[in-house]
Amino acid sequence: MSCKVTAVNGDLATAEGREKAIGWWRRNGFTKLWLESYRHGERVPTERLVEERDAFRAAGFEVCGMITPTMLNDPAPGAKEAQMVVCWSDPKARERMREECARAAKVFDTVILDDFLFSVCGDPFGQCARCAADKERRGIADWSEYRRALMYEVCEKDILPAAKAANGTAHFIIKYPCWYRNYAERGYDPVRQAKLFGECWVGTETRDKNPEPIQACWIMAWMDELTGGRCGGGWYDALDCTPEKFVEQAYYTILGGARESFVHCYDYLLSDNPGRTPFGEKARGPGACRAAFERASGELRRLADVVAGAERGPFSMGGNGVSTHVFFKDRKCYVARLNTKDVPVAGLPPHGFELREYRAD
Numbered sequence: 058m059s060c061k062v063t064a065v066n067g068d069l070a071t072a073e074g075r076e077k078a079i080g081w082w083r084r085n086g087f088t089k090l091w092l093e094s095y096r097h098g099e100r101v102p103t104e105r106l107v108e109e110r111d112a113f114r115a116a117g118f119e120v121c122g123m124i125t126p127t128m129l130n131d132p133a134p135g136a137k138e139a140q141m142v143v144c145w146s147d148p149k150a151r152e153r154m155r156e157e158c159a160r161a162a163k164v165f166d167t168v169i170l171d172d173f174l175f176s177v178c179g180d181p182f183g184q185c186a187r188c189a190a191d192k193e194r195r196g197i198a199d200w201s202e203y204r205r206a207l208m209y210e211v212c213e214k215d216i217l218p219a220a221k222a223a224n225g226t227a228h229f230i231i232k233y234p235c236w237y238r239n240y241a242e243r244g245y246d247p248v249r250q251a252k253l254f255g256e257c258w259v260g261t262e263t264r265d266k267n268p269e270p271i272q273a274c275w276i277m278a279w280m281d282e283l284t285g286g287r288c289g290g291g292w293y294d295a296l297d298c299t300p301e302k303f304v305e306q307a308y309y310t311i312l313g314g315a316r317e318s319f320v321h322c323y324d325y326l327l328s329d330n331p332g333r334t335p336f337g338e339k340a341r342g343p344g345a346c347r348a349a350f351e352r353a354s355g356e357l358r359r360l361a362d363v364v365a366g367a368e369r370g371p372f373s374m375g376g377n378g379v380s381t382h383v384f385f386k387d388r389k390c391y392v393a394r395l396n397t398k399d400v401p402v403a404g405l406p407p408h409g410f411e412l413r414e415y416r417a418d
C-alpha cells in the first residue's frame with residue numbers, strides 16, 4: 058500500500074497513528090509500504106521519512122519510496138499555483154525533480170514514480186511557447202515524438218543520475234497509467250523507458266467508467282511482454298469507483314499474474330483525509346472501500362497463493378459480464394470466475410467470485 062504525503066505528514070507522523078495502520082495492514086495481508094516524499098508541491102521532511110521508514114521496518118514491513126511528479130513549474134503569471142501536469146522543457150522543473158529524486162534516494166533504495174511524467178504541452182492539448190521553441194531547436198516536427206524525446210531525456214539525464222549520485226544502489230521504477238491508448242502521444246515509451254529504469258509497473262485502476270474492466274487483468278501480461286519481463290506488478294486505487302469495482306480491480310490484478318499488487322492508497326482507504334486528487338477524482342466512500350477490501354482479503358490471499366507459480370491458462374470475458382480464468386499448478390487445474398455485474402449472473406451473486414479446483418488428469 059502507498060501512503061501519500063497527506064498521510065505521511067498527517068496520520069502516520071505519530072506513533073499512535075502508525076500503530077493503528079500497522080494493525081490494519083497486518084490483519085489484511087499487507088507486507089510492503091511505499092511512502093511518498095513529494096506530491097503537488099507538498100513535501101515530507103526528510104527526518105520524518107526516516108523516522109517512519111524505520112518504524113515500519115521495525116514492525117516487519119518492507120518500505121520503499123514514492124514521488125509524484127506534479128506542480129514542479131513556477132505558477133504562470135497571475136495563477137495561484139503551478140499547473141498540475143509538468144512542462145518538462147522548463148529547467149526549473151527539471152532541477153526540482155532532480156532534488157526530489159536525490160532526496161528520496163537518500164532515504165529509500167527503491168522508489169516508484171507515480172504516473173505523472175507525461176506531458177500535455179503542444180498539439181492537440183494546448184499551446185506552450187517554451188516547448189514549441191525547444192521542439193524547434195531540436196528539429197523535431199511531430200509533437201508526439203517531441204514529448205517522447207523530452208520524457209526520455211528527463212528520465213535519462215535528470216531522474217536516474219540524480220538518484221544514483223545520492224545512492225549508488227538506488228532503484229527507481231516507472232509506473233504507467235491505465236490509459237495505454239494514449240501512451241505514445243503523451244510521451245510514454247515503455248519499451249525504451251523500462252529498459253532504462255530496469256523495472257516498470259502498470260495501472261490496473263479501471264474504476265467505474267472503463268468499459269473494459271478485464272483490462273486490469275491483461276494489461277500486466279501485455280506490459281511484461283512489451284518490456285522484456287520488466288513489469289513488476291499492478292497498481293489500483295479507490296478513486297471514482299464503487300466498493301465492488303475497487304475489489305474487482307484487486308481480483309483482476311492478481312488474476313492477471315501480477316508479481317505484486319499495489320493498493321493506492323492509505324489516504325483513500327484508511328484516513329479521514331483523502332488529500333487532494335489531481336483532477337478532482339473522488340475517493341467515494343473510503344470507509345466502504347475499506348470494508349469491502351476487509352471482506353475480500355482472505356479470498357484475495359487464497360487466490361494469490363494459487364496463482365503464485367501457476368501456469369496461466371486461457372481467460373475470457375463472457376457476454377454476460379462474467380469472466381473465466383484457468384490456471385494449472387501441481388497437477389491441478391483451477392478455474393476462477395468473477396461477476397462484474399450488479400445482478401446475479403450464471404450462479405454467481407452480484408460481483409461474486411469463485412475459485413474451483415480440479416484434478417488436471
Ligand SMILES: [Zn+2]
Nearest residue numbers: 144178185188
Ligand atoms: Zn511545455
